[in-house]
Ligand SMILES: Nc1ncnc2c1ncn2[C@@H]1O[C@H](COP(=O)(O)OP(=O)(O)OP(=O)(O)O)[C@@H](O)[C@H]1O
């Protein structure tokens with residue numbers, strides 16, 4: 001008998017990789033988790049058609065990115081809510097908590113996998129523009145687009161992790177899921193420019209990662225140089241880190257609370 | 268002094284009892300209560316059902332001051348009726364539930380204060396069909412759980428293959444768990460709990476759902492665990508199983524320890540006697556038997572079955588001879604087992620679950 005003795009950081013990193021892989025397997029085997037990806041082409045058709053009718057070429061980048069960003073966020077929202085809820089109702093949550101690797105690490109890694117899968121939606125929307133509308137949406141600044149995607153995935157995982165950690169306490173994750181979709185799309189300037197929002201709402205939109213992601217990704221599809229790339233990347237990184245920090249803090253407090261109350265395993 | 272204050276004072280007094288540092292598991296004055304407020308007590312239901320208010324809004328005591336020591340390498344059985352507090356104790360040991368008061372040390376670590384130190388040291392098997400990733404295969408499940416315990420590389424691969432084979436899941440390792448029968452899931456739970464080679468193993472009703480042959484295989488598995496030097500705490504409702512595998516057993520009822528001893532000691536304590544069971548004993552012979560020293564006869568039941576207890580110093584052989592001479596042909600002798608102890612101590616409560 002020798003309980004595994006790798007240093008904690010190594011152990012947690014390995015476990016995170018395993019959780020990432022397992023989540024990919026779980027997503028692949030669940031049509032439910034992927035349903036969002038089926039709706040992307042439909043949204044893309046609608047948005048691109050509106051852009052085409054308006055005749056405003058500058059709207060194309062908006063129309064291509066909007067369905068992708070919507071899919072990204074709604075996939076993350078559902079994953080964040082369902083992860084804990086499903087583990088709890090299937091009687092797995094207590095066993096995960098009893099394992100040495102922190103629940104926070106497992107949750108963050110699994111959500112990172114969902115974030116990675118959700119990026120497919122951007123490719124889908126792009127494909128609809130290309131093959132259905134015959135629109136070439138060139139990647140003018142591929143480097144900016146690439147790091148923009150990475151930073152988006154990071155920020156999104158951080159935000160979703162904070163939410164998922166809160167769901168360890170709440171047994172009504174669905175309400176949050178439903179109330180956090182459209183407000184976030186609006187605040188994040190996914191459906192219309194943030195400048196169209198009432199003035200008092202605009203500061204709030206800066207706290208939504210989609211504002212920064214959308215802006216950065218749209219700019220990297222247009223000819224002028226991408227404005228303030230470092231600043232935007234920094235904002236996305238900061239939002240992601242804030243999410244992870246909030247999640248970690250919440251998780252510690254909430255776990256102590258549910259272990260005291262005896263509600264960890266209650267479905 | 269209020270009741271709560273009195274209870275707290277009693278706890279404080281008990282808590283001074285130091286944990287046994289040589290024990291693998293040392294439990295002192297362990298209490299756990301659950302708040303039952305609100306649940307199922309609607310605005311009117313309490314009154315309609317005529318319940319007392321404190322029953323609806325009070326605390327449920329799951330463990331009321333448990334003391335227990337388990338030596339390293341010991342297989343310890345935890346027995347008791349439904350709702351006795353067995354699972355609650357297992358959950359506290361496995362760090363997912365905090366004690367209300369009292370202490371629990373596992374290999375010297377306080378489970379409430381130092382969960383991170385305790386978690387790698389225990390393997391948990393909470394019985395039942397749930398708790399696995401149904402959409403993953405048995406192997407994927409096992410590898411994943413092992414990773415959560417920091418296993419990796421060659422050691423992980425070897426250990427998981429070994430366990431899948433040992434638990435008879437080798438041929439089904441790449442099947443999705445959703446297609447597994449209950450017993451197969453239970454075996455996978457066992458593999459999951461053992462995969463990281465833990466020195467302490469908690470088994471909560473590990474044979475629930477297993478067929479009798481598998482359940483016998485389980486006994487061999489527990490013996491192997493003991494041979495490997497592991498400490499095992501196993502809860503079960505199967506007295507024969509407890510008697511077969513446990514070095515010591517603890518009976519708990521309504522959150523308190525009723526008895527803690529080796530199965531043999533308990534058996535001896537229950538009757539300190541041999542038992543002769545016979546059918547259709549003529550009344551005259553029964554009187555004759557009762558007159559023998561240290562022999563008590565229980566009057567025949569509806570099937571005409573008589574139980575004769577032969578206490579210490581009594582001569583069971585004489586009883587048997589007398590019965591045979593009287594022409595009684597249906598008879599058997601036995602030593603009372605754990606089941607009898609259990610029934611005598613816990614009583615025949617029928618289906619009622621203690622509150
Ligand atoms: N999370 C909880 N919230 C409220 N009450 C609980 C909770 N967990 C257990 N209890 C109560 O604590 C008592 C002990 O339950 P426990 O599950 O430990 O019994 P057990 O001995 O494992 O029974 P069984 O043989 O049926 O498995 C019961 O009265 C139960 O209702």
Ligand SMILES: [Mg+2]
Nearest residue numbers: 353354355471
């Ligand atoms: Mg139980």
